[in-house]
Amino acid sequence: MTDLQPIRRALLSVSDKTGLIDLGKALAARGVELLSTGGSASALRDAGLEVRDVADVTGFPEMMDGRVKTLHPAVHGGLLALRDNDTHVAAMDEHDIGAIDLVVVNLYPFEETLKRGAADAEMIENIDIGGPAMIRSAAKNHGFVxxxxxxxxxxxxxxxxxxxxxxxxYALRQRLAQTAYARTAAYDTAVSTWMAGQLDGTPRRQTVGGTLAQTLRYGENPHQSAAFYTDGSARPGVATAQQHQGKELSYNNINDTDAAFELVSEFDAKDGPAVAIIKHANPCGVARGATLAEAYQKAFECDQTSAFGGIIALNSELDAQTAEAITDIFTEVVIAPSVTDEAKAMFAAKKNLRLLTTGGLADPMAVAQTIRQVSGGYLMQDKDNGHIAASDLKVVTKIAPTEEQLADLLFAWKVAKHVKSNAIVYVKDGATVGVGAGQMSRLDSALIAATKAQRMADALGLPESLAKGAAVASDAFFPFADGLLEAAAAGASCVIQPGGSMRDDEVIAAADEAGLAMVFTGMRHFRH
Structure with missing residues (x-):
């Protein structure tokens, strides 16, 4: 094998015909013989190019609705033969197999068909066989092909x-071969994942695939290299969003923006505007309001210090009034389903602010998987799409929550799902007023949330803590009464928690003694 290899014969067989004609013309201009199949051959001929049908090479017509056309020694022998191996060359001569120096193939649109929600029969027909076989043959023989x-x-x-x-x-052929194997791996991943969804139980083998969307300047820290890959999902979010302005998103921006948008998507826009402000993947303010601007202000007033340099997610169209309020402080990213022209103009002066639109909210109850790498493997689980309605709650205290308290409890529960464990969330009047996140002790999270509520009250010049009269959510049960009593000391009036502790009776008794209303969900929301 030598470094430089000529292209004298090319096989072009593509589903996506973007750029096909220009490529065919450029190759033909260099005297390259063009082989092709089906629609690709027709498109090239319609453009005035001379094309030889693969059926002429194999001696067999396309058959079985096109399922069989390239699966033949005249094709794969032409791809796999080592040009510097006398035995291979002799076999090619004996069987009249011509060398194929270039294969251009993009596969049947299985992923696009899946996005459309097609029926099983159509999905199966869009599983490509001949394409991956040619790709793998050519990639294996990249020394020549x-x-x-x-x-x-x-x-x-x-x-x-x-x-x-x-x-x-050789450097180009090697890089093209790597891309080719990654493509067939991702394609097979999509097929196997779809098939796994048709079956009961956990598959013995599982794969993960993706396409490079962005090479990042660095990862969480400057000494870490990083990249962003997309999985082809149509789910609205940071991976599918349109960026209107600002610098490229960083690793941390992408991670935090995803956290913000997934949280705000818990709040259906039909029920009113909602805003989530995220810092380091944790919410520092979440609120509903009569207007988007009001929701933003309420969210901002939960923790104005942490909101600086944060990520803001909105559940409805970003308007000029809200945009103007956002520009009062430094913000890294704003993400919303859509944006008005006036709001865009408002942000134009903020050159570093990234503005993203998604076209819709993510479905918080959709079935999906999350993946986390550990040393030597991966952890895979269903995405936490657990949902609790008022009818699912069990009142365990002598006092039952009022309708107003119930609304705040359910709001707090939705937010707690998106706070790193141990999570404690205080909510009052449809807005978080204190968040304690990621502590080793639930008591510490309760203390931090209460401290933040008092600190913001002082900053706003209010006479009492923002936690006074608030609803409190705990993502998992209180193992002891101390965390609950800390919330009561901060002024909380009601609590929502999963229940299930060996000391539930002790915790319920403490809630009754403190005059709290408490409900159990029977569901926890650990988020590590």
Missing amino acids: NVVVDVEDYEVLLADLEANDGHTT
Whole structure:
């Protein structure tokens, strides 16, 4: 094998025909013989190019609705033969197999068909067989053969041909082969994941696939390299959002923006405007309001200090009034389903502020998986889409919550789901007023949340803590009464928690003695 290899014969068979004609013309201009199949061959001929059908090469017509057309030794022998191996060359001569130096294939649109929610029969017909087989054959023999699976690489290929007088370099072929194997792996991942969803139980084998969306400047810290990959999901969020202005998102921006948008998506816009402010993946303020501007102000007043340099997510269209309020402090990212032209103009002067729109909210109850890497493997689980309605609650104290308290309890419960454990959330009048996150002790989280509520009351010049009369959510049960009593000391009036502790009776008795109303959910929301 030598570094430079010529391209004399190319097989083009693509589902996505973007750029196909220009590629075909450029190759033909260099004297490359074009082989093709089906719709690709028709498109090339319609453009005036001379194309040879693969069926002429194999001696067999396409059959079984196109399921069988390239699965033949005349194709795979032409791809797999080692050009510097005398035995391989002799076999090619004996069986009249011509070398194929370039394969351009993009696969049946399985992922796009899945997004449309197609029926099983259509899904199965969109599982490509011949395409992955050719891709893998060509990629294996990248010492001699070029394989292109992405439209983005057409120009890269042509540039290498131009620079090397109709030849390609080994470095390019090697890179194209790696991309090709990653593509077939991701494709098979999509198929196997779909099939796993049709079955009961946990699959013995599981894979993860993705496409590079962005090479990041660094990861969580400057000494860590990082990249952002998308999985092809149509779920509204940071991966599918349109960025209107500002610098590229960083690793931490992406992580925090995802956390913010997933949280605000818990609050359906039909029930009124809602805003979530996130710092380091934890909410520092979440609120509903009669207007979006009011919701933002209430969320901001939960923790004005932490909101500086934070991420703001909104559940409805960003308007000029809200945008103007947001510009009063430094904000990293704002994400919303849509934005008015007036709001865009308001942000234009803030060159570093990233503005994203998603086209809709994420469905918080959708079935999805989360993945976390551990040393030597991955943890995979269903996304926490647990939902509690008022009818699911069990009142365990002598005092039952009022309708107003019940609304705040359910609000606090939704927020607690998105706070790192141990999580304690104080809510009053549809707004968080204190958040304690990520502590090793639930008592410490309760203390921190109460301290923040008092600190903000002092900053706002109020006579008593914001926690006075608040509802309190705990993401998991109180193992002892101390955390609950801390909330009572801060002025809380009612509590929502999963229950299930060996000391539930002790905690309930403490709530009764403190005059608190308390409800159990029977569901916990650990978030590590």
